[in-house]
Amino acid sequence: MPKPYMASSLPDHQVAELHRLMSEEIKEVGVFFTDPDGVITVWNRGAEEMKGFTAQDAIGSPISILYTDEQKLQGWPAHNLGEAKKNGFYKEETWRQRKDGSLFWARIALTALRDHSGTLIGFSKVTVDLTDHKRLESCVREREETRRILRTANAGMWTWRPDTGQIEVCANFMGLLGHHDAPAVMTLAQWLGLVSPADRPQVAGKFARAQAAGPGTPLVMETRMRQKDGSCRWFYMHADWSRETDDGPDVLSGVNVDIQALKTAGEGLRQAVDKLEEADARKDEFLAMLAHELRNPLAPIRSAAELLKVARLDTAQVQRTSEIIARQVDHMTGLVDDLLDVSRVNRGLVTLEKKPLDLRHIVTDAVEQVSPLIAARRQRLSLELSVLPAWVEGDPKRLVQVVGNLLNNAAKYTPEGGQLLLKTELRGGHVLLSVTDDGIGMEPSLAARVFDLFAQAERTPDRSSGGLGLGLALVKSLVELHGGAVSCDSAGLGKGSRFTVQLALLARPGRSCEPESDDAALPVEKPLRVMIVDDNVDAAQMMALFLQASGHDVVVEHGARQALERARAESPDVFLLDIGLPDVNGNELARLLRAQPQTAHAVLIAVTGYSQERDRKTAMEAGFQHYLVKPVDPAKLVGLLAGVA
Template sequence: MNPWSKLGTASLTRRFALASAILAAAAVLLATAASLWLVDRQHDAAVALLQQREAAFHARTVGNTLATLVSRMEEVADSPILATGLVDSAGRETYLAPFLGGLRQINGIPVQVLFTDFEGKAVAGNGLERFDQEQLAWLRARIDQGVETAAIFNRPDSAELVGVSLLRYSRTNTPEGALVYKVRVQDLHPGPAAMLTWKTQAQATPAAPYLEIPVKVPAQLGNLGLMLRVDTSRLGDILETPSSQYGLIGGIAVLLALVVFLLGSRLSLGLTQDLRKLEQFAGRLGEEGITEHRAELVGSSETITLARSINQMLDRLHLQQEHLQREHQRKDEFLAMLAHELRNPLAPISSAAQLLRMLFAHEPRVRQASEVIGRQVTHMTHLVDDLLDVSRVTRGLVTINKSEVELGAVLREAVEQVVPVIEARGHRLALDIAPNPLPVSGDRTRLIQVAANLLNNAAKYTPDGGELRVCLQQQGGSAVLRVQDNGIGMDPDLLPAVFDLFTQGQRTPDRAQGGLGLGLALVKKLVELHGGSVEAHSTGAGQGSTFTIRLPLLPAVQGAPASAAATAAAAAPATSAAPADPAAPTGAGTDASRVLVVDDNVDAANTLAMLLRSAGHRVTTGHSAQAALAAAGREDFDFILLDIGLPDMSGHALAKALKQLPRCAGSTLIAVSGYGQEQDRRMSLQAGFADHLVKPIVADELIDTIARLKAAPGAHPRA
C-alpha cells in the first residue's frame, strides 16, 4: 500500500505531525549551515581587522612624516638666520646656502626648500629647489593673504605637495618673507599597496577592494583632505581556510538539502492540494463576483469544514447584494422623483417673485423681499438640478452631445457664472489660461457645468477673503484644468470618498457651507463621460484643496502650435465693449470727458458708468482686456478706468498695451482695485496709471479725481 495515498486522506493534524519530523531533520542541516556561516564570518572579521590595522598604521606613518616636515619647516622659518638673511644682502650667501642645504631630506624623503622675500623673490635654497611659475604664483598669493597653507599640484611624473611657512614682522604680524617647501606625493607612499589621495583629485574607483583612512596632518595641511587608500586584495589570503574542508562540508550539506527538498516537495503536494482547489475557487470568485457557484466539499475534514463555511458566507452575501441592488434602484428612483416634484412648487414661487418686482418696483421693502425670494429660489433650483443630474447620470440616462469645444471659452463662461459668489465672499481669483486654443470633443453645456461646480466648490469651502487660482494648460495630448484654493482643505481619510454622493467635509452646526454633497460626484461622472479623469489633493485640514481635470485634446491639435488667428479667437472675451449711449449723458457740457470703464464684473462696470454719466461724462463700458483694446482702437478717450484683476490680462499689462495705441497717447489712466496698500499703488504708478482708486469707490472721490487730473498741467482734454 502506498503510504502517500494514505497520507492524502489523513487529517491535517497527522499531515503536519509528519511534516514537523521532517522539519526537525531540516533544522539540523540549517544548524550545520549556520555554523559554517559563523566560521566564515569570523574569518572575514579577522581579515577585515588586519586590513584596518595595517591601513591605520600606514596612515599614521604618513601623518607623522608630514608632521615632522611641517614642524621642521616652522623651526627653520623661526630661525634668526633667515631673519638676518632678509636684511643682510652682502654676506647671506656664506651662511644661508649651508644652513638650507641641511634640509634636503626629512625622514628619508627628499625636500626642496626655497627662501624668498615678502614679494616672493628667491633669496636662497637648498640646491634642490625646482619651483615652476604656477607654484611661485601660488606662493605670492599666500604671502599677500598672510596665510600659511599647502596645495597639491599635478605634474606628469608625480603630484607635488607644496607648503609655506611665513616670516612675520613681530610688531605688525605682516609677512616679511617665506620659506616654501615641496615634496613629491609619490615619495610619501608607505608601500606599493598604499596610495595617498586628496579631495581635489579626480580619480576613478580602483577595481581591487581597498580601504580609505583619513591622514591626521598639521593644521597647515588640513585643507588638503588627505586620505590613504590601501589595496586590501592581497591580505585576503593570510587567514585562508582550507578549501578541502569547505568542499566536504558543502557536499554533505547539498546532499542533505536535496533529500529534504524531495521530501518537502512530496509532502507539500499532499498538504496543499485541497487548499489549492479553494484558492482557485476564490480566484474565480474575485473575477466573476458573487454568483451561484459554490466551493466543492472534498478533501480532508478540515478542508471540507472550511469550504462549507465559505459557502454559507457566500449565500448570505448573495442575499445582501440583491437587497442592496434593490435599495440602490429605489434610491435613484426616489431622487429622480424628488427632483421633479420639487420643481413644481419652485416654478410658481419664482414667477410670483418676478411679478412682485415688476408691480411694486417703487416699494423698496417689497422689492427687497422679492429679491431675497428670487435669490433663494435660484439656490434651490441649483440644488434640484444637481439632484436630477446625479440621478440621471447614475442611471445612465444622460446623453453627451459631443462637438468641438474650446476649453478656454468654456472656462471663461464658467467663471462668469461664479463671479457673483466669489465677489460676495470677497475672494481673489487668479486665472492662467493657455494662449493657444485647447479644443476637445465634448458637450459645451456639461463642461461649463463641470468647471462652474469646481469653482463654486472652491469659493464655498474657502473662508471670506481667500485666494482662488485657476490654471488651464496643455500637457502632451491632454488639456489640464486645475482649480486651487487656500480654504478649509480635507483630511486624508476624506480624499478617497470626496467624489462619492452626499460626501462633504466636516459639517459645522451652523451649516455654513450648505449643499447636499452632489457637485463633486456630478463632476466625476461628467468628466468620465468625456473620457477624462479628475482627482483631488489636499495636504490636510486648513491647507486648501486642489482639483485637477484631464481631458484628451482633439488629435489635430495635439502638440501643434496655435496660429495667431486661432489664439486671438480663443482669447476673445464673451462680452464686447458697448458703445456709449448718446442719450445717456445728462447735462454734458464743455467739462464733459470721454471715459472708458473696463471691469469684468458687469454690474460693477455699469454702476460706475451710471455714476459718471450722472456727472455729465460720456461713458463706454468694456468687460475684458480684449474689449478695452478694441474700444480704445476705434475711439478717443480722455480717461480710462481699468480694473486691475481682469481675467484675460492684468490691469497693469493692459495699461502698457493701451499706451502703445496711437489713440491713447493723450489718455489718462486710473487704476481701480480692491487692493490699496502702498505697494499696490506703487505698482500702478510704475505701470503708467495717473492715480489708484480702491474699491468700493466713493462717487465724490471719483468725480474729484477726474476733475483734478483734468486740470493738472499737461492734461489736454479731447475736443
C-alpha cells in the first residue's frame, strides 16, 4: 500500500479543506486534476488566470486543449500521461498555449494519482509561469551573442543621450582603438576627440544635423578614429534613433564597424582595375593592329591570284607573281607563329632542348636572319663579341629567336641609316648580351613595361615596319625559361634604347652546338608515289603541282573513303593526310591505312592546321610518322620526301 503524500496531525476534514484551498485558491500556480483518460475534473483559479480557460471551459475537456497544434501532432498529451503513468511522475519546461492562442513558458509537474490499492484514479498537474524568467534569460543570451558578434566583426556600440550630452561607449570599441582605460561614459566633445582631426568637423556637423532633424533620420558615415598610438583606422558608422521606454527621451544608438582592411583592399582593387582597364585598352589596340597586319599581305596575294587567273603571263611574270605570293605567305605565317609562340610559352607548353653552346655562334645565326631587314633600311650593325667563348646552357633554336627578335626590334625602331650595336661580355659568372640602337627611344613609363603583351602599340609612330609587338614579350618569356633575365633602358624619346640579356656562364662546357643538317638540301634520288588527301581543293592542287614539279608522282583525293579505295589499288609510298576531313578524320584514316596490307608500310605524314601538342600526340598514336603544321614550307616538305626516298 503506498504511503500518504503528506503527514498531518489535523483531522481528515481539515486536511481535505487545506487541499482544496491549495488547489483552488492559489493564483500564482496552475493546479488541475484529470481522470485516468486525461479528461480535466478539477481546475483552480491559478490555472484559469494562467491559461485563460474558465472552469466551465476546462472541466470535462481533454487535457489536449492546453497544447499547441504542433505538440498535438507530435503526440505530446498521450506521451506525457504515459510517462507519468509509467514512472509515477513527469516534469518538463516548454511553451504552452493559452485560450487566446498566445504562448507562455511553463514548468510543469504531472503526477499519477493512485488509491490505497494502487489503482490509477487520475493525474494531478502543477504549472508555474516562467515567461518573464525565460525572457530575461533570452535577453542575457542575446546580449552575450551581440558582444560575441561585435568582437568577431571588430565593431563597437555606443549610445548618445542628447538630453544629458553624454555618450555611453562599449568596452569592445574602446579596446579596438587601444584605449582600454578610457571611461565608459564621456561627453560628445571627448568622443569627437577620438576622431581624426581631418574628419572631426564633418563628424561634428553630422551629429548636429542628426540632432536637429530628430527621430527618423539615421546617422551614416565613414570616418577615421584615432588609436592610442596616434595612428588612425577607418570605421563605418550607422546610428538610429530610439527610446528605451515609452515615455523616455530619444537616444541615438549606433555601431562603428572597423573597415580598415576593406579600405586597404579597396585601394588595391582600384589600382588593379586601373591596370586591367589599361591592359584592356592595349588589347583593343592590339586587335585592331592584328586585323590591319593580316589584311596587308592578303591584298597582294589576292591581286596575284586574280592576275594568274585572267592574264596570259610569260615565265618571268609568273615567277615574279609567285615570289610575291610566297613572300606574303611567309609574312602571314610569321605573324601567326608569333601569336602561337607567345601562347605556348605563357601556358608552359614549350620544352627547351638545352645543351652547352657558345653564345657567339648564336649571334652569328641571328645576324644572318636579320641581315636582309638591316640592309633594306641601310643601317649599320657593329659587333663587339667577347674574345673568350661565352658558354651557356640553352636551346639553340630559342636563343637564336631571342637574339633575332632583339635585332629585329632595334632595326624596326631605328631610322634608315641608323646605327646598331650587338655586344657580348663575360662578367661575374654571367654572359651579358646587349643590343643598342640610336632609334626613337621611349619614355621611362614604357621602358618599365615594354616586355608586356600589347605594349608596343603606343611606341611606334607608324606601322610601316609591320609586326604585332609580340617579339619582346616572347624574348622575356624565353630568357626566363633559360633561368636568365632581360632588361631595357632608354634615355628618353629620340635617344635610342638598349636591351640586355643576362644568362649564367658555364664553367665547364660539354659538347658544343653543331649545325643541324638541312633536309631540304638533300637531292631527290628517286620519285615517290604520293597521295594527297585534303578536302581543301585549292590547297591540295597547289601542293600536288609543287611536288610534281619536284619530280614526284602525285595523286589527289578529297575524301577519306575514296582515298582508302584508291590506295588499295595503287599502293602509294607516301600519304599526305589532312586531319580535319569531313567524312572520316585523318587520324582514323591513318589507322585504316595501317590496317590494310597494301598500305601498311607506307609513310604517313599529317598536314594540318592543328598545332597543339596533344594533337601531335594523337596523330602519332594513330600511326603517323611525321607531323607538319599548315602552311607547310614547300622546301621542308621536299627535303622530308628526299629523306624518305
